[in-house]
């Protein structure tokens with residue numbers, strides 16, 4: 001305490017210490033503390049062990065839905081994003097219509113809509129097509145035989161999530177493409193490349209580097225939103241939790257475990273995204 | 289080689305080019321000078337259809353420029369363009385920058401494209417920079433790679449839009465030297481520049497533009513020693529000081 005009364009500026013030394021203390025990632029510490037507490041419960045508390053075991057049955061579905069939906073969403077988003085920067089008015093308007101509809105709908109409503117309106121509508125269209133082509137393919141061809149029931153609720157959930165996120169990714173890709181300076185397209189075109197060649201070899205490789213961090217964040221968002229498939233009865237970890245709660249009324253234990261599972265996945269993923277971001281930032285050759 | 293007849297280009301209400309006619313013969317070097325905003329870049333960019341002319345006609349090597357995309361790509365492959373901002377592809381090395389269009393447009397195989405790319409880097413004086421990314425090169429080196437990239441396509445015409453305007457003074461000469469060499473080798477060139485020394489040494493014809501029109505066109509000797517138009521004299525007195 002003697003140092004404090006000395007003539008050097010003690011308040012700044014003290015302030016320094018407090019500042020550094022304040023800058024520590026306390027949130028992570030607290031989270032880890034909570035996580036360790038739960039881990040301890042999983043090992044020692046039989047009820048938690050049972051719940052963890054039950055919920056883990058849904059983990060494959062959660063991961064499957066996330067990965068497949070996101071992969072399709074990237075493809076759809078890339079195509080729609082290209083449509084959003086297209087000079088062709090038909091392509092541009094179709095892409096914009098899609099993006100605006102998706103952005104204007106709650107994702108939950110969109111999932112119901114795809115599952116119970118669009119999928120049946122698609123099949124009645126296919127059946128109608130089958131009837132039309134009956135003279136060619138025979139009266140009982142594969143088109144007339146196709147039925148909405150052929151697509152499981154899991155399948156519809158994946159399609160719904162994929163096209164919802166496709167709409168979000170379209171805007172991510174559009175922004176990425178438009179962030180590349182006009183000179184790049186002009187240089188490519190002046191060398192005789194077609195628009196599509198310039199996109200493929202010049203614009204997209206640079207744009208993809210820039211959209212990698214936002215795509216990573218959207219992947220995390222997709223993991224969280226995959227819980228919405230539970231409304232269709234698809235047995236992901238959220239649905240397993242709901243089923244267990246309905247039978248046992250063990251609300252805190254079940255939802256503690258569910259939250260623990262999501263958080264441990266999302267936090268690890270967000271650290272990975274941060275790492276990728278830092279590495280992309282370091283080597284400067286991705287930018288023009 | 290290039291024939292431009294009554295070229296007009298409007299951007300909304302801005303008349304960038306107001307009726308320009310110009311002929312560039314094979315092997316000729318034509319230098320376009322004029323105050324900023326006079327339409328020099330727009331004329332150049334119309335030649336390879338980076339801008340669509342509002343009206344007028346342009347022929348390149350006997351091919352008339354139309355809106356047909358296939359034709360436009362074919363003509364662009366014959367017309368090299370060098371930009372003020374270099375516009376190298378930052379995600380590719382110097383060598384890859386020079387190889388890419390050879391491969392996807394000219395359909396050369398990798399070995400052939402690489403051989404030509406290295407020869408062109410040699411020609412512009414930086415063979416040792418083949419593996420460098422644009423971000424690792426100085427402005428002058430970047431512009432020389434850009435010239436090599438255009439040359440690798442074996443263009444019949446080279447267009448330069450203020451190729452040294454974005455360069456630090458000490459790098460201007462290295463780029464101009466490459467261009468002078470190219471002119472001596474008989475390349476057909478249209479050059480927009482403020483470098484009067486280059487214009488005097490390399491040009492067969494000098495074109496002075498102002499407000500979207502060609503004010504005066506002459507050989508360098510006549511143009512600099514005996515300008516006909518008052519506006520030319522005024523401009524020259526400003527740039528030559």
Ligand SMILES: Nc1ncnc2c1ncn2[C@@H]1O[C@H](COP(=O)(O)OP(=O)(O)O)[C@@H](O)[C@H]1O
Pocket residue numbers: 299302303304305322323324325326327328329330331
């Ligand atoms: N893409 C464009 N959109 C609108 N106006 C333009 C565009 N490009 C050029 N202009 C206008 O056309 C005129 C001529 O421009 P430019 O050909 O670039 O002149 P210079 O190259 O001689 O400086 C200028 O007034 C400029 O503002």
Ligand SMILES: [Mg+2]
Pocket residue numbers: 328329330449450
């Ligand atoms: Mg200009």
